[in-house]
Amino acid sequence: MSVFLLVLCLVLLLQEGRTRPDPQGCNNPEVVRVAEEALDQINRDRTVGYVLGLNRLYDVSHSPQQNGGLLYKLTIDVLETKCHLVYGECEASVHVDAQVELKSYSCKLREAPATSVVDVCPDCPTAENLGEPVVKETVNLSLQRFNEESHLDNYFSLDNITKASSQWVAGPSYFVEFTILETVCSKRTDVSELSHCPPMDCQFAHRGFCLGSHVTTEEQFEIQNPVGKKASSFQNRKPVEVKCEIYEPQTAAVEEQAHARTAIGHPEHQHHNHTHLHPHEHMHSLIANATISKPLGVLGTVVFEPASPRSVPSAASCPGLRKHNLGLVSLKL
Numbered sequence: 001m002s003v004f005l006l007v008l009c010l011v012l013l014l015q016e017g018r019t020r021p022d023p024q025g026c027n028n029p030e031v032v033r034v035a036e037e038a039l040d041q042i043n044r045d046r047t048v049g050y051v052l053g054l055n056r057l058y059d060v061s062h063s064p065q066q067n068g069g070l071l072y073k074l075t076i077d078v079l080e081t082k083c084h085l086v087y088g089e090c091e092a093s094v095h096v097d098a099q100v101e102l103k104s105y106s107c108k109l110r111e112a113p114a115t116s117v118v119d120v121c122p123d124c125p126t127a128e129n130l131g132e133p134v135v136k137e138t139v140n141l142s143l144q145r146f147n148e149e150s151h152l153d154n155y156f157s158l159d160n161i162t163k164a165s166s167q168w169v170a171g172p173s174y175f176v177e178f179t180i181l182e183t184v185c186s187k188r189t190d191v192s193e194l195s196h197c198p199p200m201d202c203q204f205a206h207r208g209f210c211l212g213s214h215v216t217t218e219e220q221f222e223i224q225n226p227v228g229k230k231a232s233s234f235q236n237r238k239p240v241e242v243k244c245e246i247y248e249p250q251t252a253a254v255e256e257q258a259h260a261r262t263a264i265g266h267p268e269h270q271h272h273n274h275t276h277l278h279p280h281e282h283m284h285s286l287i288a289n290a291t292i293s294k295p296l297g298v299l300g301t302v303v304f305e306p307a308s309p310r311s312v313p314s315a316a317s318c319p320g321l322r323k324h325n326l327g328l329v330s331l332k333l
Contacts, residue, residue, distance in 0.1 A: 027058040032320070035060075035074050035173025038094045041102035045299045048160060050086070052107070055203055057320040058089060058176040059313035062096075069097030075313075078107070079324060085112050085127055085165075089310075092300075105300030116328050125165035127176060135164040138174040142242040144213025146180075153187060156180040156208060157199055173215045180244065183204040190309070203249060210244040 026032075035057050043051050059075040072094045080086035088109035095101045114126035128135055139161055147155050159179040166174050182205045185197035199205065216239065313319055 003038050019164075025314070025315045026060055026320030027317050030070075031060050032057055034072055034100055036092055038072075038074060038092045038102050038105070039076060039078065039090065039099040041100075042090060042092065042105050042107065042300065045102070046302060049080075049162065049249050049302060052080045052090070053081045053323075055079045055087070056322045057318070057326055058310075059318050065095065069095055069174050071095055071103075074314055077322070079326075085117070086110070087112065102147065102299060107300065107302040109304050111301060111304075112262075112326075112328060120326075120328060123167075125167040128164040128174065129166055130161045134163070134166075134172075134174055135176060138164070138176045138212060138214040138240075139178050141214055141240045142176060142210060143178075143180065145212075145240050146210060146242045146244050150244075152182075152206075152222075154200070155183050155185045155187065155189065155194060155197055155289070156206075156244075157183050157197060157209065169215060171216045172239070173213065176210075176212045176214075178210050178212070180208045180210055193304075204244050206249060208244045208246040210242055212240070212242040214240050 009140050032054075036054055039052060055077040056075065058077050061073045062070045065071050072092075074090075074092045074094060076090045076092065078088055078090055086109050088107060090105055090107040092105040093103040095103055111127050117124055117126055139158060143156070143158055150156075157180065159181045161176060161178045163177040164174065166172060179200040183197040184200050185194060189197065
């Protein structure tokens with residue numbers, strides 16, 4: 001009998017070290033907190049794309065670690081924030097002790113099919129392929145207008161097209177979102193030379209995020225206003241609209257603070273110019289007490305791929321409740 005009990009204890013100890021389903025499942029507030037913190041760290045690690053939000057916790061398991069704490073294996077259903085046209089799931093490994101530490105992750109995202117969106121909202125914009133010529137044309141026209149109208153010293157070039165959609169208004173209308181990079185070319189550069197302007201390759205280069213649109217009208221239709229009526233706000237819109245937000249590099253902000261500190265009591269120190277008329281303006285060494293962060297994008301991957309069959313959750317009370325269903329029942333978000 002004692003031998004049987006000894007063997008049973010050994011089996012239990014071996015199973016204790018294995019990853020096992022969390023007994024409290026996906027609705028446990030502590031597990032949800034860990035998933036939210038893990039997703040925050042995933043978003044901070046990514047270098048492109050939009051912030052992902054937690055839609056529900058699909059599955060969870062954990063195992064105790066020899067150095068203390070628990071290693072969680074999480075499957076998180078996510079939605080892209082700001083416009084829920086992208087959805088998917090992230091599998092994450094997280095060490096939980098006094099703090100939550102993301103160890104690795106793998107996210108698989110996909111766009112909601114246009115047919116599913118139109119069924120729910122016939123008038124809503126539908127996603128466009130980023131490689132379509134009309135999308136590239138809309139981006140180029142939007143960027144051209146930004147460079148013509150901005151009061152910045154340098155031209156900006158296209159970095160990455162992040163989203164595109166279309167909608168029928170008075171004609172085909174296209175909407176794009178894209179990122180831009182500061183180039184070494186000043187606004188005094190001849191137009192014929194702009195295509196050869198390289199991006200500014202230094203830690204002080206500015207970046208930006210832009211929203212652009214290109215609204216066209218059918219040539220065979222002429223929009224006329226009733227007598228005594230003013231044109232609508234839509235008719236008054238320019239064919240190409242763009243709005244960009246330019247971000248100050250963190251390194252420039254740190255150096256600006258250092259200049260401000262050294263300028264105290266030295267009125268001869270003038271405000272340092274970070275408008276970058278030339279790529280070689282900044283020859284400063286890194287500030288000694290500046291925090292050097294680790295490279296981003298090293299903990300995991302984010303890929304776009306079609307939906308695949310999912311395994312049944314192993315944990316009790318999983319999956320958890322969805323925060324959003326968006327009315328797209330056919331997608332089973």
